[in-house]
Amino acid sequence: MSVRKLGRGVALVGAGMCKFGAFPEKASRDLFVEAYKEMGRSVDKGFDPKAIETIYIGNYSSDLFERQGHTAPIMADAVGLCPAPAVRIEDACASGGVALRQGVMAIASGMYDMVLVGGIEKMTNLPTAEVTDTLGTAADTLFEIPAGFTFPGFYAAIATAYMHKYGMTPEHLMNVAIKNHENGSLNPNAQFGVTIPDWMKGRVAAAIKKGKPAPAWQTVWDFLHDDGANPLVAWPLRLFDCSPISDGAAALLLVSAERAHEFSEKPIYIVGTGQASDSPLHDRADLTALPAAHLAAQQAYEMAGVTAKDIRLAEVHDCFTIAEIVATEDLGFFAPGEGFKMAEDGVTARTGAKPINSSGGLKSKGHPVGASGVAQVFEIWKQMRGEAGPRQVPGDLSLGLTHNVGATGNTCVVHVFEKK
Amino acid sequence: MSVRKLGRGVALVGAGMCKFGAFPEKASRDLFVEAYKEMGRSVDKGFDPKAIETIYIGNYSSDLFERQGHTAPIMADAVGLCPAPAVRIEDACASGGVALRQGVMAIASGMYDMVLVGGIEKMTNLPTAEVTDTLGTAADTLFEIPAGFTFPGFYAAIATAYMHKYGMTPEHLMNVAIKNHENGSLNPNAQFGVTIPDWMKGRVAAAIKKGKPAPAWQTVWDFLHDDGANPLVAWPLRLFDCSPISDGAAALLLVSAERAHEFSEKPIYIVGTGQASDSPLHDRADLTALPAAHLAAQQAYEMAGVTAKDIRLAEVHDCFTIAEIVATEDLGFFAPGEGFKMAEDGVTARTGAKPINSSGGLKSKGHPVGASGVAQVFEIWKQMRGEAGPRQVPGDLSLGLTHNVGATGNTCVVHVFEKK
Numbered sequence: 001m002s003v004r005k006l007g008r009g010v011a012l013v014g015a016g017m018c019k020f021g022a023f024p025e026k027a028s029r030d031l032f033v034e035a036y037k038e039m040g041r042s043v044d045k046g047f048d049p050k051a052i053e054t055i056y057i058g059n060y061s062s063d064l065f066e067r068q069g070h071t072a073p074i075m076a077d078a079v080g081l082c083p084a085p086a087v088r089i090e091d092a093c094a095s096g097g098v099a100l101r102q103g104v105m106a107i108a109s110g111m112y113d114m115v116l117v118g119g120i121e122k123m124t125n126l127p128t129a130e131v132t133d134t135l136g137t138a139a140d141t142l143f144e145i146p147a148g149f150t151f152p153g154f155y156a157a158i159a160t161a162y163m164h165k166y167g168m169t170p171e172h173l174m175n176v177a178i179k180n181h182e183n184g185s186l187n188p189n190a191q192f193g194v195t196i197p198d199w200m201k202g203r204v205a206a207a208i209k210k211g212k213p214a215p216a217w218q219t220v221w222d223f224l225h226d227d228g229a230n231p232l233v234a235w236p237l238r239l240f241d242c243s244p245i246s247d248g249a250a251a252l253l254l255v256s257a258e259r260a261h262e263f264s265e266k267p268i269y270i271v272g273t274g275q276a277s278d279s280p281l282h283d284r285a286d287l288t289a290l291p292a293a294h295l296a297a298q299q300a301y302e303m304a305g306v307t308a309k310d311i312r313l314a315e316v317h318d319c320f321t322i323a324e325i326v327a328t329e330d331l332g333f334f335a336p337g338e339g340f341k342m343a344e345d346g347v348t349a350r351t352g353a354k355p356i357n358s359s360g361g362l363k364s365k366g367h368p369v370g371a372s373g374v375a376q377v378f379e380i381w382k383q384m385r386g387e388a389g390p391r392q393v394p395g396d397l398s399l400g401l402t403h404n405v406g407a408t409g410n411t412c413v414v415h416v417f418e419k420k
Numbered sequence: 421m422s423v424r425k426l427g428r429g430v431a432l433v434g435a436g437m438c439k440f441g442a443f444p445e446k447a448s449r450d451l452f453v454e455a456y457k458e459m460g461r462s463v464d465k466g467f468d469p470k471a472i473e474t475i476y477i478g479n480y481s482s483d484l485f486e487r488q489g490h491t492a493p494i495m496a497d498a499v500g501l502c503p504a505p506a507v508r509i510e511d512a513c514a515s516g517g518v519a520l521r522q523g524v525m526a527i528a529s530g531m532y533d534m535v536l537v538g539g540i541e542k543m544t545n546l547p548t549a550e551v552t553d554t555l556g557t558a559a560d561t562l563f564e565i566p567a568g569f570t571f572p573g574f575y576a577a578i579a580t581a582y583m584h585k586y587g588m589t590p591e592h593l594m595n596v597a598i599k600n601h602e603n604g605s606l607n608p609n610a611q612f613g614v615t616i617p618d619w620m621k622g623r624v625a626a627a628i629k630k631g632k633p634a635p636a637w638q639t640v641w642d643f644l645h646d647d648g649a650n651p652l653v654a655w656p657l658r659l660f661d662c663s664p665i666s667d668g669a670a671a672l673l674l675v676s677a678e679r680a681h682e683f684s685e686k687p688i689y690i691v692g693t694g695q696a697s698d699s700p701l702h703d704r705a706d707l708t709a710l711p712a713a714h715l716a717a718q719q720a721y722e723m724a725g726v727t728a729k730d731i732r733l734a735e736v737h738d739c740f741t742i743a744e745i746v747a748t749e750d751l752g753f754f755a756p757g758e759g760f761k762m763a764e765d766g767v768t769a770r771t772g773a774k775p776i777n778s779s780g781g782l783k784s785k786g787h788p789v790g791a792s793g794v795a796q797v798f799e800i801w802k803q804m805r806g807e808a809g810p811r812q813v814p815g816d817l818s819l820g821l822t823h824n825v826g827a828t829g830n831t832c833v834v835h836v837f838e839k840k
Contacts, residue, residue, distance in 0.1 A: 069480065070558040070826055085521075091490065138490040276502075
């Protein structure tokens with residue numbers, strides 16, 4: 001592992017996202033225009049769009065989802081930024097985080113002073129089974145997919161290995177879903193911004209309205225154990241352990257650190273970036289951790305000159321509930337085998353000692369895969385600037401982190417943000 | 421247009437490619453392993469693969485061609501380079517050139533000293549009509565493709581506009597095909613490494629062998645005008661105006677300039693890089709030039725401190741014969757409307773004043789789209805080091821150039837190489 005300092009500093013001076021959801025009337029370019037405009041409004045002192053020198057777009061598979069390739073110049077054109085160089089970055093569900101990293105390097109290289117980073121995905125065009133197939137192409141399609149794996153299956157394998165090794169039960173996973181829906185219920189951009197208790201009450205009310213017998217749930221746990229309300233997807237993962245299929249986009253404006261105050265009253269500095277790759281899951285010795293996430297975090301911490309303890313809040317890649325638990329261990333927040341206990345004890349709650357996914361995470365906010373890594377940064381931006389409204393994490397948020405995973409950790413990318 | 425110097429210099433110390441062609445028994449990872457090994461053999465003083473710090477893979481659509489996404493870590497794994505960060509770059513047929521540019525930035529940023537750049541595409545899995553459809557996704561699929569366009573159609577529109585404006589005839593285009601097949605016949609890696617006269621003779625011999633009447637071609641021009649031997653694809657473009665459908669891969673090893681002599685007796689320095697985007701073709705005022713190519717070239721020249729006149733040889737993006745003619749004008753080698761005359765006069769021949777596509781170009785060498793921009797650099801490497809064998813361009817090749825185009829110039833990327 002080699003970590004060197006960036007050639008020069010990089011600051012975030014604007015961030016925006018569109019509401020995540022299912023938008024049959026919109027193409028990904030429409031969503032990106034919304035996110036870009038929102039980003040523009042967030043730049044405290046304004047900026048000239050013509051000063052944007054290059055564009056990175058994180059996108060997993062507009063090819064298969066929309067039959068549209070060469071997506072980066074399409075997005076540049078949609079927001080009126082041609083002839084700025086436009087580059088699409090693809091690293092499966094880590095595409096957004098890796099696009100951010102390329103934006104950071106573009107500034108650090110000395111070539112550019114102002115860079116737009118976007119993330120997009122438009123997934124709901126396809127029927128659910130085809131979405132599952134399309135996401136499956138992020139795995140090794142010569143060895144893994146022909147063996148019958150899907151992504152819920154991969155993460156179910158990770159969950160069962162973790163349960164076997166550390167004594168976790170499926171009920172522990174539900175703590176992550178409950179927490180993330182609580183956070184997401186306070187996020188107006190969330191696709192499923194509703195708490196699980198409210199969800200349960202809604203289903204009871206709907207049954208009564210239809211003149212049907214109301215379900216016999218007395219507690220949240222009754223609801224989450226009901227095979228009808230929360231069906232098994234791949235044991236031990238149930239519906240509420242899985243992030244949804246989503247449409248969405250997000251956008252960030254980066255500038256060289258020395259120019260940050262030209263644009264922003266409260267810039268956020270990107271002080272650490274790390275990325276690592278790994279073999280496909282079928283070639284790994286242990287399923288209970290993602291080594292690439294650990295390596296990426298170590299690189300980012302070393303570059304930033306911080307440790308896991310210093311991080312005040314994090315957005316992590318909870319494509320499935322088990323993924324959040326493993327992430328909090330890979331990042332060094334908790335020891336291996338401790339993550340599920342911390343979720344149970346409320347340590348990762350919004351008001352806990354280590355708030356994780358204050359946005360609602362992929363689970364509640366939605367997971368338009370190429371956009372997710374960029375939208376994570378939007379949350380860090382809002383929180384560290386104290387602009388997160390009812391979901392504001394309390395205390396002094398001097399250091400934040402994003403953790404974005406492609407496939408089963410074949411790509412992991414981590415960034416550290418600092419308020420100076 | 422903003423052009424700044426790179427934070428630090430970048431050198432090419434190794435280059436390799438596999439033979440281009442149709443290989444039904446191989447996946448893109450197999451082709452990449454071949455190219456990587458060939459690259460390894462080209463590093464004069466050897467290198468430790470573990471010293472490779474990050475990997476950029478140019479690939480257009482493994483998604484649609486092979487139903488394999490998340491291609492970069494798959495390639496990193498195939499050559500044993502995990503956990504190095506692996507990033508896929510997609511900018512349609514310019515993916516390879518843009519991957520090189522990201523590799524240059526990664527070194528210039530100060531983050532890395534040694535970077536692997538690869539390009540891959542495995543296209544022949546699909547039937548020809550599906551390949552045409554898949555390539556069509558590089559255009560604007562909401563506006564252009566529903567109107568009936570395919571890529572031969574786009575470039576036919578460019579050719580007819582150029583003919584109308586400058587008085588070119590379809591016969592002028594054939595000069596490009598004849599030249600590039602002459603060059604390609606000297607390139608052992610070429611998919612169709614045969615001159616057009618030899619092609620013609622071969623067809624005559626085959627007919628006689630089968631006891632059929634031999635075709636009545638007396639000259640190359642007879643052959644190229646024969647609707648059977650050289651059928652129309654999209655008027656005025658015929659079969660021999662089009663690059664083929666190909667499988668292939670290429671690989672480059674970049675290091676920081678100050679370390680070049682640790683690895684190479686004769687490093688080649690990358691002294692200029694430029695890239696620009698453009699609106700889809702249907703939104704442009706003029707079809708006879710690609711403005712993004714002109715801009716990219718101006719950026720690369722300015723960074724390198726050279727002019728078009730100084731360039732001694734160039735590999736340009738001849739996906740169709742008309743594209744080479746337009747490229748030589750966009751790059752400033754010839755005035756607008758002069759390119760087709762220069763091809764006719766032999767100025768662009770291998771032994772001419774401005775040798776273009778000594779490798780045989782996309783036309784003869786093959787066009788595995790994501791690999792093409794990287795394989796262009798392989799040719800520049802061989803030529804500038806004086807290792808191109810029978811196709812060696814004569815004279816002192818102090819400055820070389822590559823020009824790589826995505827779609828109809830929605831992305832253009834240009835690099836300038838110098839032997840110091």
